[in-house]
Amino acid sequence: MDWGILAGAICTIAVWTYLADHQNPIWELIQHIYIGLAYGWSIGYYWHTYIWPTFTGNKDSLAAGQWVYIIPIIAGLLVYTRYIPSIAWVARYPLSLALGWGAGYVLGFTPAVFIGQLTNSFYDLWTDSVSGTINNWILLLTLLGTVMYFFFTIRRDANPVMKGGVWLGRWAIMVALGAAFGNTVLYRYNLFYARMHYILGDWLHLAGG
Amino acid sequence: MRKEIPMILTVLAGLFVIVAKYLFAVDQLGWFTTANRMYQVMYAMFFLLGVVSLTIVHGKNIQRRRSKWIYSLILLICMYGYGILTIQQTVEGPQANWIYNNILNPTDATIFALLAFFITSAAYRAFRVRTREATVLMITAVIVMLGVAPIGDTLIHGWNNVARWFMDVPNSSAMRGIALGAYLGSFAVALRILLGLERAHLGGAGQ
Known part of the structure; x- marks a missing residue:
């Protein structure tokens, strides 16, 4: 008997008990085991990927004489002062550094992606094929409509161009959300099929293929 | 002092990244690479925040013998037990990997698969709203689903081209x-x- 498959099958069935009753003890047990194990895994992952290599092991470590890394270690540890009420404000220091770094990253590095998306939106509106021309016009108009939909600083009712653009944008967004919804539904069913195959095929050997 | 210095730190950190991006000299000196590594290390030090919060919440449950406290105990045993195991033998160690492949991974996949049932009922409710927008949303969803699944093209030849047009345009x-x-x-x-x-x-973190 493959104990791994048996364990996986028990976990799968335990999660499915949620469908029968949202508060049943088996579901609550597997839920807590899952959260515990997921956090446990992240402890090991962060430890071996970031923490331990900073202390020892490579050229960018304290062991290699790179004492500058003592700064982020102390700064990172300061975030735990939030659990000590009298000095909880100290936790703002590392959070501010992280937030500032993130904001700088958005302003410095994401324009390349943004501009790439923008330049790719300059479609050829008169192509050799009729279908290509129609498609490119639809692409351009629905894109403009969607962008207009997110303009909240211009009054929509007063401007007929805005009004029409917003109307078109709303329908385009509905189509996009419908497509995203359809893909999500299929992905979830695909996962469900995989779990059924695991139970009926890998565990019970009732289904092949 | 308690708000001004964090504000200055925010601005300095942000400006450093922007300057490093647009002035190549900063990167050539290796400052940005070092600073980025320092940021990663600092950010990694935050990883225990969730662990500490869970320990506090569930520790109180156990201490005060609240209802279902036994689940809190199981959660903490799993978290610290698996955490110590993965630190001792890395996440790819034999026992750690066995737990990942045969407990964590199947549970994770099944929880996501569970959403298939709820997304179906959500679709039913959305369709019952009977607004024109909801109708367009559902029709597109059905077209895409039939186009991606093999049954669509079997029922109506060329259906996947229709679905692809909806996806592409x-x-x-x-x-x-x-x-x-x-x-x-x-x-x-x-x-x-x-x-x-x-x-x-x-x-939010005291005054």
Whole structure:
């Protein structure tokens, strides 16, 4: 008997008990085991990927004489002062550094992606094929409509161009959300099929293929 | 002092990244690489925040013998037990990997698969709303589902081309429009943070 498959099958069935009753003890047990194990895994992952290599092991470590890394270690540890009420404000220091770094990253590095998306939106509106021309016009108009939909600083009712653009944008967004919804539904069913195959095929050997 | 210094730190960190990006000399000196590594190390040190919070919440449950405290105990045993195991033998060690492959992974996949049932009932409720927008949403969803699944093309030959057109033309342009809106929004938020207009992160941790 493959104990791994048996364990996986028990976990799968335990999660499915949620469908029968949202508060049943088996579901609550597997839920807590899952959260515990997921956090446990992240402890090991962060430890071996970031923490331990900073202390020892490579050229960018304290062991290699790179004492500058003592700064982020102390700064990172300061975030735990939030659990000590009298000095909880100290936790703002590392959070501010992280937030500032993130904001700088958005302003410095994401324009390349943004501009790439923008330049790719300059479609050829008169192509050799009729279908290509129609498609490119639809692409351009629905894109403009969607962008207009997110303009909240211009009054929509007063401007007929805005009004029409917003109307078109709303329908385009509905189509996009419908497509995203359809893909999500299929992905979830695909996962469900995989779990059924695991139970009926890998565990019970009732289904092949 | 308790708010001004964090504000200055925010601005300095943000400006450093922007300057490093646009002045190549900063990168050539290796400062940005070192600073980026330092940021990663500092950020990694935050990883125990969730662990500490869970320990506090569930520790109190156990200490006060609240209802279902036994689940809290199981959670803490799993978290610390698996955490110690993965630290001792890495996440790819034999026992750690066995637990990952045969408990964590199947549970994770099944929880996501569980959403198949709820997404179906959500679709039913959305369809019952009977607005024109909801109808367009559901029709597109059905077209895409039938196009991606083999049954669509079996029932109506060439159906997957219809679905592909929906994905490639109206869907891609609207998604691009949404992405452009999100980019602009993120720029605005980043600018607000660097200009000191956004100060939500400076509150909440005592005065």
